[in-house]
Amino acid sequence: MAETTISGRLTNLANPTRFLELVGRFLPWLAAIALLLTFAGLAMGFAAPEDYQQGSTVRIMYLHVPFAWISMFCYMLMAAAALGTLVWKHPLADVALKAAAPIGATFTALALATGSIWGRPMWGTWWVWDGRLTSVFVLFLMYLGILALTRALDDPQRSARAAAILTLVGVINIPIIKFSVEWWNTLHQPASVMRLDGPTIHPSLLWPLLVSAIGFTLIFFTLHLMAMRAEIWRRRVAVMRRMAAKRAENRAPA
Amino acid sequence: MLALYIRDVKLGIRAGGGALVGVLFFLAVIAVAPFAIGPDANLLARIGPAMLWIGALLASLLGLDRLFQVDREDGSLDLLILGSSRHMLPLTVFVKCLAHWTASVLPLVVAAPVLGLLMNMSPLATFATALTLLAGTPAIVFIGAAGAAVAVSLPRGGLLVSVLVLPLVIPVLIFGVSASYAASTQPDPFLPPFLMLCALMLFFAVIGPLAAAVALKGASD
Numbered sequence: 001m002a003e004t005t006i007s008g009r010l011t012n013l014a015n016p017t018r019f020l021e022l023v024g025r026f027l028p029w030l031a032a033i034a035l036l037l038t039f040a041g042l043a044m045g046f047a048a049p050e051d052y053q054q055g056s057t058v059r060i061m062y063l064h065v066p067f068a069w070i071s072m073f074c075y076m077l078m079a080a081a082a083l084g085t086l087v088w089k090h091p092l093a094d095v096a097l098k099a100a101a102p103i104g105a106t107f108t109a110l111a112l113a114t115g116s117i118w119g120r121p122m123w124g125t126w127w128v129w130d131g132r133l134t135s136v137f138v139l140f141l142m143y144l145g146i147l148a149l150t151r152a153l154d155d156p157q158r159s160a161r162a163a164a165i166l167t168l169v170g171v172i173n174i175p176i177i178k179f180s181v182e183w184w185n186t187l188h189q190p191a192s193v194m195r196l197d198g199p200t201i202h203p204s205l206l207w208p209l210l211v212s213a214i215g216f217t218l219i220f221f222t223l224h225l226m227a228m229r230a231e232i233w234r235r236r237v238a239v240m241r242r243m244a245a246k247r248a249e250n251r252a253p254a
Numbered sequence: 255m256l257a258l259y260i261r262d263v264k265l266g267i268r269a270g271g272g273a274l275v276g277v278l279f280f281l282a283v284i285a286v287a288p289f290a291i292g293p294d295a296n297l298l299a300r301i302g303p304a305m306l307w308i309g310a311l312l313a314s315l316l317g318l319d320r321l322f323q324v325d326r327e328d329g330s331l332d333l334l335i336l337g338s339s340r341h342m343l344p345l346t347v348f349v350k351c352l353a354h355w356t357a358s359v360l361p362l363v364v365a366a367p368v369l370g371l372l373m374n375m376s377p378l379a380t381f382a383t384a385l386t387l388l389a390g391t392p393a394i395v396f397i398g399a400a401g402a403a404v405a406v407s408l409p410r411g412g413l414l415v416s417v418l419v420l421p422l423v424i425p426v427l428i429f430g431v432s433a434s435y436a437a438s439t440q441p442d443p444f445l446p447p448f449l450m451l452c453a454l455m456l457f458f459a460v461i462g463p464l465a466a467a468v469a470l471k472g473a474s475d
Contacts (some may be wrong), residue, residue, distance in 0.1 A: 025295075085466065141421040148417060152408055161472035162404040165465050166418060169400055176425070 016232050019092060023225050030225070034218030048208050060118040062208055066216035067111035071139060072174055074104035074220065078146075079171045082164035092228070093236075094160035097167060098150050101226035102218065103141035114138060140172045158237065184218025192198040255341065258334075259353045259422065264437045266326070266357025276313045277361045283309035284369045296375045302373035303434035306366050307427060310387055313393060315419060319405065321354050323339045323471065326406055335470060343467040347399055354429065355395045361388045363441040375438075382437030386451060390430040392456040396462030397422050403449040403466035407473045426454055 028121035078100050084093030115133070118128045127133065146163055153159035287305050288298060298305075325331035336347050366387050370380035401419040433447035451458035 138421045138424055141417075145421065147416045149404065151409075152414055154406070154470065158407065158473060159274060162469060164473075165469045166404055169397070169422065169461065169465050173421070 001002040008047055016092065018110065020229060020232060023229050025110045025231060027225055027229075030218060031076065034215055034222050036215075038212060038215030038219060040181070041109050041208055041215045044208035045170060048204055057118055057121055061205075062112050064111060064114040064118060064211045065209060066213040067107050067114060068124075068136070068211060070216060070220050071104060071108035071136065072177060073217070074100050075105060075143075075167075075171070075174055075222075077168050078104065079174075082167040085160050087167075094156070094164070094171065094229050095231045096224070097160070097163055099147045099231050101143055101150060101163075101225050103227060105140065105147060106145055107220065108136065108140040112140065134178065138173055139177060146170075255345065255349050257419045259349050262350055262353030263357045265445050266354060274361075275398065276317055277356050277365050279312040279316055279371065280309045280362050280365060283312060284372060287373075288348070292401075298355060299376070299379075300373040302370060303379060303473045305432050306369060306383050306386070307390075307431050307434070309369070309424065310359075310362050310366065310391060311427060313362050313459045314394050315381070315390055315398065317354070317358045318395070318402050318419065319415045321350065321399060321402040322406045322466075323402075330469070331406075338467075338471075343470065344463040347463040347466045347470070348396075348459070351392075351395050351399050354399075355392055359391045359395060363391060379434065379438035383434040386413045386430045386448060386468070389448065389451050390426050391454055393426045393451075393458040394419075396455075396458040396464070400465040400469065403469035403473065406470065426451065426458075429454060 042062060045059055048059075078097050081093040081097040081100070084090040085097065113135075117130070118127055146166055149166060150159050150163050153162060284305060287301075291297060291301070314390045322331055324335065335343065336344070363384060366384045367380050370383060398415070398419045401415045401422075402411075404418065405414050408414060429451040433444060433455070435446055435450055436444045
């Protein structure tokens with residue numbers, strides 16, 4: 001009966017063995033769909049017409065925009081996991097947070113790198129201290145801070161709480177990133193897809209973008225689930241080692 | 255609470271002269287700037303407010319890791335957490351932050367005008383910078399308390415605290431510097447960024463102690 005509600009299902013997943021089993025069953029499919037969609041999106045992107053001003057550099061958008069979306073999405077996911085750790089003490093929430101941090105940092109770095117490669121021919125500079133660039137850079141720094149913190153504390157339970165609190169405090173930065181282009185109105189162009197009055201991109205460019213965004217999001221989930229699985233295995237190995245050491249210790253005097 | 259405040263201020267001033275070292279560090283940072291940039295008086299006057307802010311920010315981050323670690327080492331942190339049944343723990347953290355600010359950050363604010371003189375800043379700009387520091391540095395301490403609490407159980411958490419806190423205080427830095435510039439250059443209004451700075455300070459005064467209290471409860475064993 002508990003399995004019908006969402007919270008019931010989430011509670012059900014709290015058993016790591018059941019989680020591993022589910023992941024093992026779904027992961028190959030998820031990975032296959034993710035790769036397929038990403039390639040389709042990128043292929044559509046190459047087939048799409050060039051922008052009349054930007055020429056073929058517009059194609060970086062099919063990488064840059066999904067990376068940037070995922071970098072924010074990943075942080076929100078980590079914030080939700082942090083709530084799960086602090087409020088419901090869900091045993092997998094902490095694993096999810098810890099596994100997501102390096103992936104989020106990578107996607108943020110990629111978003112910054114692709115944006116910078118695009119900015120060189122278009123804006124004539126690799127980097128400007130514009131509102132959005134700066135706030136995304138701060139996001140990158142926060143990912144690195146969370147990474148450093150989770151690596152610095154060796155007790156998993158304590159590091160889980162500490163990382164969760166830090167993640168929740170850092171969540172103030174996400175609205176700043178989202179609205180930075182409207183508040184400061186600087187070099188980075190304002191939102192053109194997620195708008196109340198409909199997207200301002202031409203459909204021929206929008207569709208490849210959406211497909212590749214979904215594809216990259218699925219890739220993110222695949223990587224995230226794989227990282228979570230690895231983290232659970234790592235913890236099990238650590239526990240087994242400790243138990244083996246204890247057993248050896250008990251046997252030694254006899 | 256008042257007793258805790260007085261105790262912390264006394265400890266902060268007496269124990270190894272922490273406040274004085276902070277001011278010395280601030281002085282050193284400011285003194286290094288002309289060597290790096292060159293002794294051009296006009297240039298120094300122009301970047302003066304920014305340099306003062308950066309120096310004060312670094313100097314106030316310097317002592318943050320000791321905020322809870324000293325208490326953890328002599329065991330009084332456990333007593334404070336146990337006492338949370340009588341006083342709310344966030345309130346205790348808030349008082350500790352205020353005491354830390356009075357003992358080791360307020361001297362920086364007092365020293366800022368003197369250093370502004372060294373940077374060849376106009377009296378108005380110096381005064382405005384000191385005022386923004388007065389409003390902005392509590393925010394650094396409050397949000398820094400959360401960072402210090404998260405890393406309290408680490409033996410050498412000092413560097414980590416700075417790395418964790420620095421991205422979070424960037425908004426404070428932005429509005430602080432823009433307010434102090436607005437005071438000296440005529441067309442920009444001074445009040446809006448200054449009020450934003452005060453708002454940030456009040457916001458962090460709520461968020462920081464709350465987060466720090468949760469982290470401290472988790473870190474105690």
